[in-house]
Amino acid sequence: MKNKNKKTVMSPAPSSVQKRKLIPKKTITSIEKNPEKLESEEVVKPSLSCVRRLPSYLQLLRALQADGHEYVSGTVLASVHHLAPVIVRKDLAFTGVTGTPRIGFQVTELIAAIERFLGWDNQNKAVLVGVGNLGSALLGYHGFENFGLQIVACFDNDPMKIDTWIRGCKVHSLDQLPRFIRRSHIVLGVLTVPAEAAQKTAERMVESGLLGIWNFTSVKLAVPANVVTQKEDLAEGLAVLSHRMQHVSKTLAIQQ
Amino acid sequence: MKNKNKKTVMSPAPSSVQKRKLIPKKTITSIEKNPEKLESEEVVKPSLSCVRRLPSYLQLLRALQADGHEYVSGTVLASVHHLAPVIVRKDLAFTGVTGTPRIGFQVTELIAAIERFLGWDNQNKAVLVGVGNLGSALLGYHGFENFGLQIVACFDNDPMKIDTWIRGCKVHSLDQLPRFIRRSHIVLGVLTVPAEAAQKTAERMVESGLLGIWNFTSVKLAVPANVVTQKEDLAEGLAVLSHRMQHVSKTLAIQQ
DNA sequence: AATATATTGATATAAATATATCCATATGAA
């Protein structure tokens, strides 16, 4: 049942399914290796929105896979997520997969491609700093493990909390952080301390060697250029919701 | 270090500070009331990104207010949030406030304007449905009250949970929802049930009369047009973080 | 076999968003 165009590992398509021949794509790697990079040959990078959409495709793809589906069209992915099919196709193109006209994309291949693209093909270990309300909730929420993230230790500097167990995780003193990070080669931290402590704690995390901070505080962190921070602010979503609700009720009031 | 121009409540500018005269802005209302709406006179709506940024300004403004600052320039707001000053000025313009050259914006006025714009000037009551890990975390997290949201009741359909108290909130049976909503005139619901139950539960919420659903599940909800849903997906932020970290490490590897 | 159709991937266009530029103005300094 193997395709004659050998696709090494991933994609044993049904015998009759033939991949469309492609004009070789300019990949980031090829451009970066090429010193005489021309202005006209722009490197097309995925938009932020594209990256944000990928997990939702992934989630649906896994459900399809569990359901025994082998192929899925961009059209289907699009309709579930209320998106235009073109958007899905363009998003998926960034992961490097190619679909087959009239057939769609191979589910398994697509899952692997998205995971690889996002760096979720290996489980990334992380520490969590700040075991308050939100912190302990995140500790208890194991959903991130579907997204390549595993929280393996937590830290706090409240003496009352240190050495207690929260959601199956022993709370360590923040002083232990540098040693722990160095020993474990962890690069990612989840920051869930109160706003007042955010910047200072982030600095300690950076000093300890973390290269990425998932920031659940309301503070915009100042960090060195080699450190990536991602601010997760629930107020943003709430603002959009509130604003849209206002708009809907206004519209309805006018129509009546 | 208080300013000598004592402020009453809202916005009496200091005698010498004179607001710039403005070309009257086309407001949504004026256009909508005007039947011969021209194509050229477009209604400029705030972008989604603008709405998402407003809460962060609000947060900073409150801190400034607590610190006794009476005025703040867009430049300052911008630098804290690592944004271009123009963006801040344009964002703030949507709330209807006007600043004063060389002075900036009046903090109190700006806070009120943003709150009004987002509908956060009155506390909006909400119910929470699904008292699992995430649900109970959100119940315990009272930070939303700064953003006009107050969760006043919670519901679940697990008999083991019903009538217990979680984070100071009594868990009601989901069957009670319609009656509760009707009695209390609540329009907003927070959905924190497992993915499998999401769509069905959302339908019950809509039938009960809710007009907005803040959706913390991984499911894209299908709801009637008059209902607003906002999907809050932590995986999105994690995807951006992972992707950016990959990119940074690649870049550094190349530079070395 | 011939034709119709769903689909992908590429290119082209449109829309949304961000950024640059300019001018008016309020303040402080010379």
Place this chain on the structure above:
DNA sequence: TTCATATGGATATATTTATATCAATATATT
């Protein structure tokens, strides 16, 4: 007073993102 400067607001431009369009192609249908 006069001038320099920081700032807001408006307009213009650039960039990014989304959408439309179309040729190529694999399958199903007639």
